[in-house]
Amino acid sequence: MEKETQKWTTVIRPHTGWFDINIKEVWDYRDLIMLFVKRNFIVTYKQTILGPLWVVVSPLITSVIFTVVFGGIAQISTEGAPQFLFYMAGNAVWSFFSTCLTGTANTFTNNAGLFGKIYFPRLVQPVSQVLTSLANFGIQFCMFLIFWVYFLFNPSVEGGVVRPNLWILALPFILIMVMAFGLGMGIIVSSLTTKYRDLAVVVGFGVSLWMYATPVVYPMSQLDSSPTLKILVGLNPMTGPVQAYRYALLGCGSVSVGALLYSLVWTAAVLTLGVVLFSRIEKTFMDTV
Amino acid sequence: MAKRESTRPETVISIRDVKKQYKLGQIGGGTLTADLQSWWARIHGREDPNTIVGTDTRLWGTKFMALNGVSFDVYKGEAVGIIGRNGAGKSTLLKILSRITAPTEGEICIKGRVASMLEVGTGFNGEMTGRENIYMNGTILGMTKAEINAKLDEIIEFSECAEFIDTPVKRYSSGMFVKLAFSVAAHLDSEIMVMDEVLAVGDMKFQKKCLGRMSDAANQEGRTVLYVSHNMSTIRQLCDRCIVLDQGRVIYDGDVEKAIALYMDSSNVNVPHYDLVNVGRSTTGAGTRLQLQSLDFLDCEATVFPREKPVRIRIKWYANEAFKGVNLKLNLHRRDSTPIGITHPVDLGPTEPGQVYETTFSLDASMFGEGQYFFYLDMFEGVVGQGVCLDKPNVEFSFEITGTDLLVPQWHVGWGPIHFKPVIVDEQKRI
Numbered sequence: 207m208e209k210e211t212q213k214w215t216t217v218i219r220p221h222t223g224w225f226d227i228n229i230k231e232v233w234d235y236r237d238l239i240m241l242f243v244k245r246n247f248i249v250t251y252k253q254t255i256l257g258p259l260w261v262v263v264s265p266l267i268t269s270v271i272f273t274v275v276f277g278g279i280a281q282i283s284t285e286g287a288p289q290f291l292f293y294m295a296g297n298a299v300w301s302f303f304s305t306c307l308t309g310t311a312n313t314f315t316n317n318a319g320l321f322g323k324i325y326f327p328r329l330v331q332p333v334s335q336v337l338t339s340l341a342n343f344g345i346q347f348c349m350f351l352i353f354w355v356y357f358l359f360n361p362s363v364e365g366g367v368v369r370p371n372l373w374i375l376a377l378p379f380i381l382i383m384v385m386a387f388g389l390g391m392g393i394i395v396s397s398l399t400t401k402y403r404d405l406a407v408v409v410g411f412g413v414s415l416w417m418y419a420t421p422v423v424y425p426m427s428q429l430d431s432s433p434t435l436k437i438l439v440g441l442n443p444m445t446g447p448v449q450a451y452r453y454a455l456l457g458c459g460s461v462s463v464g465a466l467l468y469s470l471v472w473t474a475a476v477l478t479l480g481v482v483l484f485s486r487i488e489k490t491f492m493d494t495v
Numbered sequence: 496m497a498k499r500e501s502t503r504p505e506t507v508i509s510i511r512d513v514k515k516q517y518k519l520g521q522i523g524g525g526t527l528t529a530d531l532q533s534w535w536a537r538i539h540g541r542e543d544p545n546t547i548v549g550t551d552t553r554l555w556g557t558k559f560m561a562l563n564g565v566s567f568d569v570y571k572g573e574a575v576g577i578i579g580r581n582g583a584g585k586s587t588l589l590k591i592l593s594r595i596t597a598p599t600e601g602e603i604c605i606k607g608r609v610a611s612m613l614e615v616g617t618g619f620n621g622e623m624t625g626r627e628n629i630y631m632n633g634t635i636l637g638m639t640k641a642e643i644n645a646k647l648d649e650i651i652e653f654s655e656c657a658e659f660i661d662t663p664v665k666r667y668s669s670g671m672f673v674k675l676a677f678s679v680a681a682h683l684d685s686e687i688m689v690m691d692e693v694l695a696v697g698d699m700k701f702q703k704k705c706l707g708r709m710s711d712a713a714n715q716e717g718r719t720v721l722y723v724s725h726n727m728s729t730i731r732q733l734c735d736r737c738i739v740l741d742q743g744r745v746i747y748d749g750d751v752e753k754a755i756a757l758y759m760d761s762s763n764v765n766v767p768h769y770d771l772v773n774v775g776r777s778t779t780g781a782g783t784r785l786q787l788q789s790l791d792f793l794d795c796e797a798t799v800f801p802r803e804k805p806v807r808i809r810i811k812w813y814a815n816e817a818f819k820g821v822n823l824k825l826n827l828h829r830r831d832s833t834p835i836g837i838t839h840p841v842d843l844g845p846t847e848p849g850q851v852y853e854t855t856f857s858l859d860a861s862m863f864g865e866g867q868y869f870f871y872l873d874m875f876e877g878v879v880g881q882g883v884c885l886d887k888p889n890v891e892f893s894f895e896i897t898g899t900d901l902l903v904p905q906w907h908v909g910w911g912p913i914h915f916k917p918v919i920v921d922e923q924k925r926i
Contacts, residue, residue, distance in 0.1 A: 214509075218594060218603040238634040245620055245631060252622045252663075323614045324635055325594035489597040492590070493517065 227485045231327045238326060242334030243341065261342050262349045265301060269294040276423045285425045287458035288357045288366030294350055296422040299384060299451045302343040303444060304413045306388025309335035311409045313396040314491050321492065328488040329481070332396065336389045343381070354455065369457025377454055380447050380466070383473050387443065390476035397480070397487040420444045425459050440465065443472035504570035506606070507687060507719050508592070513601035515562040515587050515743075561587040562598070563743035571686075574713040574720040576734035576751065578727075578758045583740040585723045589613060589691050592721070607686030607719075610636050614691075616676030621665030625656055625675055628664050632679045646682045653708075654678035655701070674701055681708045688712065689721045703908065706732055727755050727895070728866055732908065752897065759799055775889040785821065785846075785874060785885040786813045790892060793855070802865075802898040802914070805857035810872070812854070812886070814846035818876060821846060821885065825858065826871045835868070835912050840879055863896040864914040865906035 232239075251257045272293035276282045284292035310332035314321070317331055358368045399405045417423075419442050426449060429436040439445055446465030453461040562584045569575055579585050591598050593611030618635040619628050629650055633643040643650075651657050654675040656667070664672060688709070710733050712718045724730055730737060730751065737754035739747040747757050769790040776782045792798045793807040800806050814821070822840035829835060843854060869891045875882040898906055898914070906914070 214604040214606055216594075216603075216605040216609070218591060218598065218605070220598050220600055235634070235637075237640040241631050241634050244627075245623060248627070249620060249622050320618055320635075322595060323617045324611060325609075326635055326637070492596045 227481055228327065232329045232333065235327055235330050239330050239334045239337065242331065243337045246334070246338040247341070258345070261345045265294065265297055265346050266349070268297050268301075272297060272423055282424050282428060284366065285427055285458035286367055287452070287456040288368065291350075291353060291357055291366070291368065291456055292425075292452065292458065293423065294353065295452045295455055296448060298343065298346050298350060299381075299448050300417055300420065300422045300444075301346075302339060302381070303384050303388045303447075304417070305339040305342065306336045306385055307392045307395070307413060308409060309339055310389055310392025311395040312399065312406060313393065314400045314487070315396075315403070315406065318492070329393075329484065332389060332393050332484075335392075336385055339388070340381075340385060367457075368455075370455055371453070371457055373450060373454035373461055377451065380450050380454075383466075383470060384444075384447050386477050387447075387469070387473040390473065390478075390480040393480040393484045394476065397483040400487055400491045416442075416444070420448055421459075422448060427459065443469045445469075504573075506568045507571050508569040508606075508721075509604040510568070510592075511566050511602045511604075513562055513565045513588070513591060513598045513603060514560060515584075515591060515596075516599040517559045517561055560743050562591070564601075565740070565743070565745055566601075567738060567745060567748055569719055569721065571719055572713060572717045573736055574710065574722065574734045576730040576737040576754070577721065577723045577740060578725070578730060578737060578754065579740035580758075582742075584743040585740055586613075586691060587743075588740070589689055589721070589723055592689055605687065608637055608684070609687045609689060610680065610683040610685035611689040612636075612680045612691065613689075615673050615680065619664060619672070619676060622663055624663055625654075625660040625667070626651075628675065629679055632676060633683075636680065636683055637685065638683060642684060650678045650682050653681060653704075670701075677701075677705055681705065681712075685718075687719045687721070690723065692724045692726070709733055727759075728908075730755065731865070731905075755897075756799070769890055769892065771888045771890060776887060777889055778884045778887055781884050782886045782888070784815050785818070786815070787811075787872060787874060787886045787888055788813055788851070790872065790890075792894060795894075798894040800860050800894055800896055802860050802863065802896055802900070804860060806860050806894055806896075807855065807857050809853065809855045811851060812874070813851045814848065816846075816848045818844045818846045818885075820844035820876070822875050822877075822879075822882070823854075823856075824873050824875075824879065826873055828869050828871075829912060830867060830869065837873075837879070840875075843874075860896050861916070862914055864910060864912050865896055865898045866908070866912060867893055867895045868912070869893045 247258070251260065254260065256263060269290060273289050277284065277289035277293065313328070313332050313335070321328065354368065357366065358370070361367050395405050395409050419439060421428075421439060426436070426439070426445075429439060446462065446469040449459055450461045450466055453459050565584070565588060577585050577588065587596075589611065590596050590613070592603065592605075593609060593613065595611075595613075616628075616632065618632050620631065623631060626647075629647065630640065630643055633650075634640065651660055654671075654677075656671050656675050659667065659671065664675070667675070690709075706729060709720060709722075713720045713733075713735075720733065722730070722733055734751055736749065737747075737751040738745055739754050739758050747754050771787045771789055788811040790811075791809045793809055794804070795807070820842045821844040823843055824840045825838045827835040827837065838858070841856070843852070846852070870893075871887060871890070872892065873887045874885045875887075876885055877883060903914075
């Protein structure tokens with residue numbers, strides 16, 4: 207009788223539209239996002255000897271190995287930048303992207319227990335995963351800066367030169383783009399893995415293969431001899447950000463606004479598709495997972 | 496717990512013709528290739544290569560309605576119990592209400608924040624301390640950090656875990672774990688609380704505390720509680736309205752006692768017949784010279800007896816030898832094994848060897864308060880405490896006493912199990 211006058215806070219209906227996405231609700235749960243980030247840290251590093259040091263130890267070792275294998279044994283050029291910094295920078299951006307992707311790719315399957323018992327905006331989970339990756343990246347970046355400053359003031363060491371430039375100001379934008387791209391890819395995969403588990407396997411090795419299609423361990427100039435390869439690598443949306451990141455900090459290679467815009471279009475498309483798909487799946491995934 | 500009369504009830508939950516359909520059989524092939532194969536076969540009119548040979552595929556894809564048109568309104572401040580057999584749709588309804596899954600048809604409108612507790616300790620992480628988990632669990636349940644800060648002390652105190660609050664919860668005993676978890680849930684500020692049998696946690700004392708807290712929430716703070724349980728006595732204590740679900744439909748909505756009676760009637764879970772021939776005996780030699788063979792509760796629906804009627808029981812027993820006297824007594828206790836008392840022995844002898852006897856007897860129920868009671872049957876020779884046990888099957892027989900008394904409309908658990916007869920007034924005069 208008085209229903210017309212009432213204002214409902216929540217209306218639960220069967221099939222809501224494709225674009226029924228409640229971003230404001232995710233914002234309301236920002237405390238939960240931060241707690242998830244904190245939890246991810248606590249859970250990963252509790253009862254380990256090195257604790258959070260692992261965040262810097264693993265990229266350090268990876269960079270050393272890359273330097274030895276690709277720089278030392280394979281003699282791949284680093285376009286005048288110190289080899290160690292070249293690999294460290296490339297690896298940092300790439301691992302940031304890959305942890306964003308793999309961390310969110312199993313959102314539904316890994317959290318089925320939690321999601322099956324309680325409602326909160328499901329996007330909270332992937333967003334907090336990505337922020338965890340960002341925090342890890344931040345720690346790694348600090349370590350990078352130490353080496354970077356060292357090479358900056360000791361240009362003669364190892365022959366490489368560091369030539370930072372104004373593109374440094376664009377770094378936050380580039381990183382946000384990488385993060386959004388990883389998040390978008392991850393939530394698309396997570397939405398599809400509720401039904402098709404094979405994708406989880408594909409993502410595992412797919413990401414490590416994808417790295418070789420991105421100029422992480424080699425500079426773009428290395429591909430000058432093969433125009434086909436150059437075009438193919440250029441089509442990779444991650445090429446632009448990796449190139450730009452390295453150019454801004456080390457001054458090696460080149461940066462192209464076109465490539466960055468191309469990546470931006472990809473990011474926007476993937477993220478939109480991801481969020482739409484994710485919101486679609488989250489309502490009924492408990493019945494299919 | 497007096498029932499509240501609200502002059503103008505405000506609807507806080509409005510459920511309109513909600514249906515939830517599940518497909519029987521396998522959902523999808525599980526892998527992308529299998530689904531593509533099935534799809535390819537379907538559009539080409541061939542047989543699906545992924546069906547299991549020899550299985551009846553007719554049932555596959557058959558629709559199963561977990562909820563088949565459920566409609567009701569819940570008003571502000573009500574404590575509504577939802578009961579029904581397993582598979583009646585209770586949990587599905589709660590899942591839809593708490594937005595874990597979406598309905599297939601219908602609409603639910605909710606006014607206010609919903610805190611759903613389908614499990615205690617959702618999101619608890621063993622590596623994190625009690626304090627950290629309070630924040631974690633609280634925010635998952637929809638509180639903000641500031642709200643938790645304001646209530647932290649109260650939560651810790653309620654949980655009775657104050658001295659362990661900075662210890663990782665993986666070191667907690669399971670009892671402490673649920674106490675802490677429930678404390679967080681009990682301090683939610685939400686206007687609507689949805690609970691699935693979560694009160695069955697912790698020790699008796701804590702359970703009582705939880706129930707009290709919940710009924711306070713409904714009675715004094717004007718919050719709305721939706722409670723699903725198989726435990727009728729908690730339903731009785733907490734709820735002032737009860738809905739019975741059966742096969743995805745509401746079959747009754749209204750008075751708690753009538754709902755419980757209907758549910759007890761529709762569910763044949765408590766069949767009051769016990770076969771005692773093959774059950775264990777804890778005393779050596781019991782059951783050999785004399786054997787209790789069966790026990791039936793008479794004149795009742797699912798062993799529920801109103802207080803004004805006696806509890807009628809029929810036993811069959813076999814005497815292997817001639818006894819001069821055989822005594823029978825009942826050892827009564829409560830759910831938690833707290834003894835209540837024994838009945839004065841009654842002599843059923845003498846017996847003839849090799850004879851089966853059928854004995855019907857009554858127990859005066861007027862001395863019980865409302866609730867569930869348990870007893871062991873003890874047949875012995877001689878004096879209580881010094882005699883020889885002839886038979887005592889290891890079976891807890893249980894019955895439930897319901898009371899409708901104008902002077903004592905509701906029995907409070909805290910009063911204990913015995914409903915004594917009124918005192919005898921010897922004298923009264925004007926002074």
